[in-house]
Amino acid sequence: MSENFFDEQTEQSEVKATLVAKYFPAYMGVIGNAQKRYGGDRIAYIDLFAGPGRYKDGATSTPVKIIEQAIANEDMRQRLVAIFNDKDEDNVRSLQTTLEALPGYDQLKRRPHIQHGEVGDEIVKRFEENKLIPTLFFVDPWGYKGMTLRLINSVLKDWGCDCFFFFNYSRVSAGLANDLVEKHMDALFGRERAESLRKRFEDKVLRPVEREAFIVEEMCQALKDMGGEFVLPFRFHNKKGTRITHHLFFVSKNFRGYAIMKEIMHAHATGKHDGTVNFEYNPADVRQPMIYGLLRPVDELGEMLMKDFAGDTHGITEIYEKHSVGTPYVLKDYREQLCKLEREGKIIVDKPCPPRPKNTMAPQHKITFPKR
Template identity: 25%
Template structure:
């Protein structure tokens, strides 16, 4: 029997860094008392629907292991009220040998799972057909769910499941597409894609895209639109580009601006000095984030400038509106990045600003 382990790809390692920072922020937001009434959620569920074996060939931790460890060792753990009835991590793995390895790996690293201060559920099953049933069995509905659908190959999660998660309180999803997903459309299963995207008319235009560099953009945009139809008010789409190896692609869906802010804060905490970058699908040129020259100078990232110019071509705006657009509609940029982009574009003679100090309501337009 072949080994259930495989080599950790550079893009996966980069993605794991993002997840770790996001999980670090997600847990305390939902579990610590907050607001004037001091309330927090009575139950929170993390679902890892493509869990894998828990370890890679080189000994690196898989996502179930680091997700559980970072929760149990979180700096705010004493304030999060952990208990098996309140916090649960659900891991689903399709291949039997990987499922068995995952269960053994979690037990090896953390001891008997039924003695932990959180509930750990490890199931042998498929993400698409089984996630909704398993979430029902563990009593997840009615409270926050973070669904991580992190496949390397086939994305088979029904849009109906995404719709149900979107309608669940304070719930979010992360879906990834592996580097080869967009280039293997000759063997696509049209019926399955109908289930994932919500019908033939929602993905056929992406399937017809022949330009290799545009395929991932077309499919990612189609899936982002699918999550919108599912009910996620805010969606981020981006390409994760490691220094070496092939990139992968990620779409994040949430119903709250806070979720967007937390995801982007996680992205900016990732050390990019090794060449890692996050690329917006709408940016087709410029130097990607992560190049050492960016950190060694005061230069503004070309992607940020290109995206702001694209937005201004659609009409004038204000500093505040531009900041919200960057936050909610671009892959990595924050509201605070609007002012520095406008300053750079002004210095380059590309935009028109009113005289005086720039403020939130200052009108901004492209120079004709």
């Protein structure tokens, strides 16, 4: 790791921390409500590459944001089980000091468990052999060492567990061409997928944007193959906006979590060319079906709905859950496009839009699409 990595928080790190921190209270709320029906009382947050808690410029990192939120919420204070790990003992001591200095820290029912150690087979085996309580899992390695599909699956296997991981695209792309780190690439993608990528890059001269699209597509598919049904990648550029450097992946087995995270990512996207982060995957084409799906302009949604639901009758909630996975569209887009189709006389809604406010469609309204 660069010696000055924690000197100043980059805009990239700030956005990453914000995305995770915004999802955390929503996750706690959804899981907490479900647990109340069955008697569960603990929800975990695990960060295996936690860092020192604060950058030298004073900015707070993700662990501090999480604990501050827990302190401010009575239900979180009672339920949260936080586990932070870092291989650097100085980082562990700094994080401990930073957390203990937070106002209200002593109100937490369970103090965070903070430890230091390398992330490897021992931790993975421990997760694999135990049934975990609902856990939001965050993996943010400097490069790729310790980041494996097996690690993600060891947590994601259990009910209520979601995962974020920061994918260092620049280093992974270089690693696929480096025989010295072959085992790390195999552990990250799975041996078969990693070998397929190596052969593709050997045989063809690809533009950087094409190379990125293939790598991200294979990562998404690898996560899906191991049971991570809902996957969202969020792309980061360098400061000048000239090169893609990282991706933040979100993985879940539950549509509710996927829908919440998509709204959060959508709100923080900057568009195709503006700024540091980008939710759209414009380099992709039909050779990368999942990433290509995130390219579709909203103007295409209406026609897609007419085709995909021809002859069917559904409510907007069902339409959204059945159709939105693998697309860039959020619930607001579906409402707007369905109301537009209704105004154009292309669909039938059991309670017509007027006198409803513009671009509204309630869950109880049934929408009928004509046969094609």
